[in-house]
């Protein structure tokens with residue numbers, strides 16, 4: 213199948229592109245390269261440099277590339293930055309999302325897998341979080357993703373768009389050739405590993421007095437390869453069924469605390485992580501874990517690599533082999 217992968221030069225999109233190629237599909241990557249890397253796009257995948265905000269170009273790319281489906285990873289993704297620059301986030305994530313859906317409609321492309329996020333839930337009232345929990349984002353990033361989610365049922369009704377909104381919790385780990393290279397890096401596991409590689413002075417823990425077993429915040433991590441499995445399963449389901457799949461959480465329900473991540477990092481690397489402890493950050497809930505039973509039921513998804521040690525081991529191999537990432541900045 214020919215598949216458009218927006219954001220295919222980024223972390224998750226490049227691993228998905230690698231997988232599509234491995235399974236005999238023909239991925240076409242569209243990425244502005246604002247946060248992505250030319251070197252992350254696997255050989256064999258076509259790279260089109262383009263911005264989601266350029267509606268005319270997007271229409272031309274979607275129709276001329278003759279794709280049958282879209283994996284939509286491209287977005288601005290930093291929560292803190294979204295609070296400072298909400299216009300950028302609504303412009304790229306919402307405006308760009310709208311442009312993409314319209315380009316798909318005009319080209320008759322009716323299958324979309326959208327990268328959504330646990331940030332749509334805001335501060336959850338109960339755990340684990342189910343897809344039918346209230347959505348109440350507390351930052352423009354989460355709001356921008358929810359706004360795109362909310363457009364989709366109308367398109368399904370009007371012209372038969374089939375879609376899945378995959379709500380990722382925390383994504384971690386690497387394939388054997390591709391991993392995280394964000395600037396700035398804000399994710400816990402790469403930040404810890406980059407500290408051990410001397411790229412940062414110390415690893416900061418924000419909050420040690422949460423109502424969790426060890427006092428640090430708990431998050432639900434999924435190995436990027438397990439996450440990509442879910443995308444392939446969603447593409448298959450959208451290609452064989454008529455109905456939209458709606459929102460689907462991708463997590464494991466087994467949250468890990470920041471202290472557990474530190475322990476895993478030290479265990480896997482055999483090194484001691486220099487850690488500093490500070491107060492909680494505003495807006496950080498004590499725990500965020502997914503009820504992923506819908507992913508199991510609808511997609512037959514069973515994460516098999518999402519143990520903390522597997523994620524840290526694969527990420528450590530990636531960062532050691534590429535201490536400067538794709539080194540194109």
Ligand SMILES: NC(=O)c1ccc[n+]([C@@H]2O[C@H](COP(=O)([O-])OP(=O)(O)OC[C@H]3O[C@@H](n4cnc5c(N)ncnc54)[C@H](O)[C@@H]3O)[C@@H](O)[C@H]2O)c1
Pocket residue numbers: 218219220221222223224225242243244245246247248249262263264265284285286287288289304308327328329330380381382383384394
């Ligand atoms: N990484 C996570 O833990 C996580 C968690 C929840 C949701 N997500 C979502 O998953 C998706 C991928 O995340 P990631 O970590 O791979 O991010 P990433 O920043 O590595 O990749 C995003 C890609 O989108 C591209 N892009 C940004 N603006 C663009 C524009 N206007 N036009 C075209 N391309 C543009 C960037 O250049 C980049 O290559 C995002 O939609 C993100 O919101 C990620």
